[in-house]
Amino acid sequence: METTLEALYKPIAGEMALLREAIRALWTKTLTLLDPGVAAEEPPGGKLLRPALCLLSAGAAGAEDLHEYVPLAGAFELLHMAALLHDDVVDRAPLRRGARSVNALHDDRTAVLGGDYTVALALGVLNDYACGGLMDCAVRTIGQMAEGELNNLIRANGSTDEADCIHLARQKTASLFAAACTGPTFLIESALREPLRRYGENFGIAFQLIDDVLDLCQDEAMLGKPSCGDIMEGQQTLPIMFMRRQADTDARRRLDAMRGGMITDEDRAWVAALLEDTSARELTEAVARRHAEEARRALDEVPDSPCRRAMMDLAEFVLVRGS
Secondary structure, eight states: OOOSHHHHTGGGHHHHHHHHHHHHHHHHHHHHHHOTTOOOOOOOOOOOHHHHHHHHHHHHTTOSOGGGGHHHHHHHHHHHHHHHHHHHHHHTOSEETTEEOHHHHSOHHHHHHHHHHHHHHHHHHHHTTOOHHHHHHHHHHHHHHHHHHHHHHHTTTSOOOHHHHHHHHIIIIIHHHHHHHHGGGGTSOOSOHHHHHHHHHHHHHHHHHHHHHHHHHSOHHHHSSOSOHHHHTTOOOHHHHHHHHHSOHHHHHHHHHHTTSOOOHHHHHHHHHHHHHTTHHHHHHHHHHHHHHHHHHHGGGSOOOHHHHHHHHHHHHHHHOOO
16 A cells, blocks of 8 residues: 555646645635735645545546546535634634634634635535536535534533444534545446445545544644644544543543643643553544445445555555544
């Protein structure tokens, strides 16, 4: 397996360069609207997994010219960026990908409206394809993502089991991965929509579960934001659920005391150790691996190609990434 995203994105290298330029232009448009005096700048860094998978899925489904799918891929990245703007307000996050978040630079209202505007930009790009099925897929995905966030807020103080955690990951994260993978099939005569949907959904669940683990054990430099945010916000992620099940009463009380307060470096080191001592990391990674394997199995129905092979390797990469 290739071990870097640059290597994994090789089949779509030219299209990814065009995508970055398109995202930069649209991000600058959003920033200029938020602050007319702002200078053009790079969009927040990221892996660009969603648009990359959109392009790779188009190639795997038989698209002849992947350049035609760059705007489509960019629209899915815009939807992700909009979700991050909204998430930072919900989570009161001061940092995003190593830089000050929009809500910290301006205020919550600006960040929310900026997110709304970014959603509108994405839908405008999708509308240019004049495909009702594609628009329906995007709108339903936006609804699933918002529903997941609302369900998460409602159940913050309730009991949680593994099925709840997987369902939340499916709504909040995996739904957009699935849409990015199936988007091209609305524009190509293809019988691969369902296997690509299964790939994207299971990939997204695995991605989110590993993300939840990294939040508890990586430092700010790697994450681009303070660690243990899920504990501070009272989130019931799968590794937190496993930790609480195995921890003693004193440890659970200490976890509860961190909610809504300041978390020290000592607290973060203690959480990282608890993650290992309770086997919560091992248990969560095992669940993530099952979903990654389901993603790879979904590609059994997809003809071999460089794009399909890259997707196979990405399903392994998502498990071993460090941020």
